Amino acid sequence: MESSEYDSSAVEASVRALWEERDVYRYDPGTYDADAAGQVFSIDTPPPYVSASHLHVGHAMSYSQADFVVRYHRMRGERIFYPMGFDDNGLPTERFVEQKYGIKAAEVPRAEFIELCMKETKTTAARYEDLWRRVGLSVDWSQTYSTIDPRCQATAQASFLTLLDAGYIRRSRDPILWCVECRTALAQADVEDLERKGRIHQIAFSAVATGKPLVIATTRPELLAACVAMYFHPGDERYAELAGTFARVPIFGHEVPIKADPSVDPEFGTGLMMVCTFGDVEDVNKWRQDALDLRLVLGPDGRFDQSSGPLAGRNVDDARRVALELLKSSGELLDSASVRQVVGVHERCSTPVEFQIRPQWFVRVMEHRDRFRARAAELVWVPESMKRRLDDWIDGLKWDWNITRQRHYGVPFPVWYRLDENAAPIQGDVLTPELSALPVDPSTDLPPGFTESQRGTPGGFTGDADVMDTWMTSSLSPQIHDGWAVSPAGSDPALAPMSLRVQAFEIIRTWLFYTVVQSEFHFGRVPWHTVMISGWGLNEQGKKISKRDLEKSVGADGFNRYVPDQVIARYGADALRLWATSARLGHDLRYNEKDVKVGRKLTVKLWNVGRFLDLHLDGLDPSVATPIPVADRSAVDRWVLAHLAETVVEATEAFDRYDFTQAHKAASRFFWSLFCDRYLEMIKDRFLDPDKHADSERLSARWTMREAYRSVLALFAPFAPFVTESLYQRFYAGQEKVVSIHVSSWPVVDESWKTDPSDIDQMVVILDAVRALRSERRLHSGTRIAALIVDPVSGAPAELAHAVAEPLRTASRADTVVFGSAEHPSGLEGIAVGIEP
């Protein structure tokens, strides 16, 4: 038996080897029984973007939190389906590859670019998997998926075709959000706010009829080229007479109608505004509502086109500068002022979002919002307050979900368009494959009934060149797991719906929302029973952990406290995970290295109790000996079991409501202050002073500490899986004949443990007073004292004092207990104590 200093690296490596060798975390499909469906516990985990260049301790925190819950359920005997995926298609990966290789997707042959993407995602995914294994996530790695693999492509395409058939998807030429940097369409969820300083300009138009100046305010003078109307508030008397007349646009000279609309704020600026195609959402609304002209002047590459005169060929910033110069020299720029503005930017590259018009695939979410709200209400939310975030997002939706992206690395749309005699696509004439043929790539595969020679020819066909929004695939993670699109039998009923979705709060509006959409449209139900939302691990300043933290926070010894690999090497994965126990679900937690040290101390303490057992169990062998009935054990032994019983109940109830923080606290409180600091100290005397104690007392202690330690290890197993497994293997696995503590080993309270602990509780109060006396005299706790003097008043205190005299003597390391006169208050009413060294 090894019983040396704790070496986390060695212990964790050998435990990991055991898990992998025995395949402890493999999902057991078993036999599906509808009545026993609760026995499967299935988890829908977030597939991380493999392009996120580095994982930090904050990621380790949220993934660990999911693992706590999963491990608890596994220990309760449920069959765990715990897969892990990697999200490797879509923009983030492309941008990562573009940056790493210094290329632009558009300027490299498509096949070559995709090959680079695949290569990068493979190596990064392997690195992630390795880290997650070392963190101790109890994932069944045989269930791993990648959002670009054939199964996922087939699932996404099947969803698309099914939704198209059911009328949930439309193709239309709408104004769409567009990123000129990434040169692709975006969905509302891809856009975030950026606050910045801008300038607002007063610009004079002129009334066509009278030549009078009409002054508007704008932050985007370059869009004068795209101006199609001027508006004022219908109640604004200053401009009432302008209704139905026209204004002339500066620089460009075209005439635009002047109209009234209640959405205009008469207090803002001059009370007159211009509408362009398109500067913002209001422009789009008025353009639709009043059927205004279309003057699209900004191209998909972010440059002004030939119709924009002096601005032609320029990008937005350049065009703005030129427009202002022209206005200034013509005297039409009346005023400019600084203003703080908030602009919508693409969240991946922070480029301000522009508008384009082109045919796109949209999922009709707007008209079905009530259905999504109803499903959101069916879900169990942990914490409950997070439901509001989804409700608010649904309420604030403005557009249908645009699932079209003009990129290269993604799932292609499984459609072809029939071409007319000029080889132009015929609107609405869409060719689709059989579901059984999926996945298809329309750029190389053929539509049913066509030959390759007809590709791109008059009367022939052409494949859709775009790819799907990455969320189109990841929102199908439950269906990827249950085999919906690829298994002949369809969704595995044991996995549909799933038990639990785990994720952080920032992707509620994307991943969570879109998954609800898919599940509702395809199956008319929720995708999971419960959603568990974790917070973020923040840096020491309370901010999001940044790339800078990962790169710059390096000490003189080269140690970076934010890099999980380094933290694990120094303190152990158990210690890092134990830090994550202190974050309440849905709440952020500041990361401090010292808090990992606290976790480290707990793992070392658990280990050292193992050494204590090695010394004192004295070959106790449950496989041949029979335990002493609890009723026959010493009072202190019964006492510790009574508190253990309370602890197990508390931890179990906490875990059942996903409150792993309380479960950990309960275990910790019991283990440290009751089991170690009091119980083990109290029983030591039985071993160290054998003459004063009967063999039966020692045997009672041996059985009790063996049983209690078994439960302690199990209570901590979800949090610190490595050290608890190692100790379980050392002391219990052989006798219990169970491969791992992590399987069906959650502690069970024996009814006989539930005794009244109050006598010893009170004794402990007296003991504390005795310890204070010893401390005053600078005696260490091993030093024996000649006598403990107890001075109780008659009645209940005297009865108690006599009842606990012997355990109190033992715990105090006193040779005798003397009932006599003493001065020092014990902390208990009616009892004073003293010591004679």
Added chain:
RNA sequence: GGGCGCAUAGCUCAGCGGAAGAGCGCUCGCCUUACACGCGAGUGGUCGCAGGUUCGAAUCCUGCUGCGCCCACCA
């Protein structure tokens, strides 16, 4: 502007209707045959502010203030 969350010991955080808590830090002891990554004893808080409900409020209600996040947004 709307919504949500948070404000408790120097720090990180529990507690959320019945006598202010933990860990870290700090002070004083103790190298005691499980553990100095330890043990014992201490220090430290008018629980953001102001009202209200209650026999009783850190805990419930109202209003402020500050911080964070989400949404909207002023052309």
